[in-house]
Amino acid sequence: MQRTHSSGLDPSEVEDLRLRTREFIRGPVMDAEPRPGQALNLAVRRELGAAAKVAGVYAPHVAREYGGQGLAVEQWSGVFQEAGYSPIGPAVLNCMAPDEGNMHMLALLGTEQQKRDYLLPLAGGEATSCFAMSEPHPGAGSDPEALSTTAAPAVGGWIINGHKRFISGAMFAGFVIVMARTAATENAPAGATMFLVNMDTPGVTLGAPIHTMDRYLPGGHPHVEFDGVKVLGSAVLGEVGRAFAHAQLRLGPARLTHCMRWLGLARRAHDIAMDRTNTRNIFGSHISELGIAQDMIASSVIDIESSDAIIAKCAALLASDPKAGSALSSVAKVHCSEAVYRVIDRSLQLCGGDGVSDGLPLAQYLNEVRPFRIYDGSTETHKWAIARRATKSRRQSVEAGEPFLGSVRFYEGGR
Missing domain, CATH: 1.10.540.10 (Acyl-CoA dehydrogenase/oxidase, N-terminal domain)
Structure with a gap:
């Protein structure tokens, strides 16, 4: 590698x-x-x-x-x-x-x-490019181990068969990185392998589009099918059978860059709301001077600043310890996807009727960021993984000699 x-x-x-x-x-x-x-x-x-x-x-x-x-x-x-x-x-x-x-x-x-x-x-x-991992049920989605697309050795290369869906950017892509299941060989374990495949390769078919609430990503989120697609051995990206490990090199930073980009948009929404509340009068005061509006404004500032801080910590960790950074990127992804949505939703609320109209862009911003709570792993899937890691980490710490604090008798002894 x-x-x-x-x-x-x-x-x-x-x-x-x-x-x-x-x-x-x-x-x-x-x-x-x-x-x-x-x-x-x-x-x-x-x-x-x-x-x-x-x-x-x-x-x-x-x-x-x-x-x-x-x-x-x-x-x-x-x-x-x-x-x-x-x-x-x-x-x-x-x-x-x-x-x-x-x-x-x-x-x-x-x-x-x-x-x-x-x-x-x-x-x-x-x-332009796309990344093909997600599949129709019961194939890979939140659970990558359910990967059903296969790649089998052939003379001079591999033959790929499978059906992918929600392949962002595929409509305009020149090539795709495909995740496919491969069997064990003398030199590689059973698992998954990544392949670089030109979209005009025979057997690659752009399928039906999936119409979603977000609009700004070029290339949509269509289905892509691979029917007897033959590629050379040089198409393998990384090592055969090691794609799940390789994908973490992409997924950790990719989750975090989503957080960065959407946090920028949350700042834009917040600025729109601040400009409105600083200039619009209601009940004899600027909206920004009313207590209930101030609570919303303060909550948005807290969400923006806490998101910025966790992004910075995770980015530094990805640079020094990619494995730990990838784990923390789950925490960052959950926090930021939820926080960004809250900021934009509050901004829309503070702008009232104009907020839900197309005279301001806030309603579309809300449509753009809402899928982020699902894309790249849903909030619930990440929370499941976060909880498992936390439980395992604490168990290992206690086994290594950390004091066990879960017993009533620990506190009954006093000092």
Whole structure:
């Protein structure tokens, strides 16, 4: 397994990039935003992407050798939040899912040839991609072990068969990273393997679209079918049979970048609400001076700041201890997805009737962030995993000699 970590930028360079990103997003990008509920025009996206390259803010998470700005994982948050201040910002800056996560994984796992063929065009905005793991029931969803798509060895490569659904970005993707179950061999365990597959490969069929409440992700969430798809051995990304472990390299950071982007949008919603409550009068006072509104405003500030803090802690941990960071990313994902929704919902409430109209973008923002409580693992699935890890960790600590505090007699003894 190949891993290459960027050393990142100096703090002054990170802050400079954040400020330039802020200026670019709040200028030409916000000026080009479509009306609420409408998708970003691809020609406009390309035009703004070219402008972002000139401004030096394109692909902030990608190493400079591949055309990006060279931020390390622990430096992403401030810039990604600035990008997320506009719902189209991440797509324009080429740091939007699923491409962003696929770039990260290609940089860590890809061979030099795979980086030339897939990472370079992806990072440069010349190609788009998708990640195919979710399947129709009873296949893989919240439980990846239910993976039913298979890849069998063939002369010179592999043959892939399976049906995927909810494959974000697939409508416009040039290639897909497919998760498929593979049997044990002399050199690899039974498990799952990832394959790089061009979308125009014979046997790959773009299926029916899935119409969802979110609108801003380019490429939708359609079904994709693989019927006797033959790929070369060089299509394997990482190691055969090790895809579940490899996927954690993608899933941890990808969960966190979702948090960063959506937190940026929550800040935008909060600013909209603050501007309204500071200027609208009701019962003889500005709305912002009324106690019930102040409680909502304060609660939103608390949600924003606590989300920002847990993102920063998790990003630092992903850089120093990826396994622990991936575990904490579940906590961050649950907290941020719920907090971001609350902030935008309160902002809409504070704006009253205009909040639910398309005169303001808040209703669409709510539609955009609501699925995040399900995408990348539902809140309930993550809580189940978090609880299991917490229970196991405490049990191991007690077995290693930590005092057992669950006995009444521990306290009856006194001092």
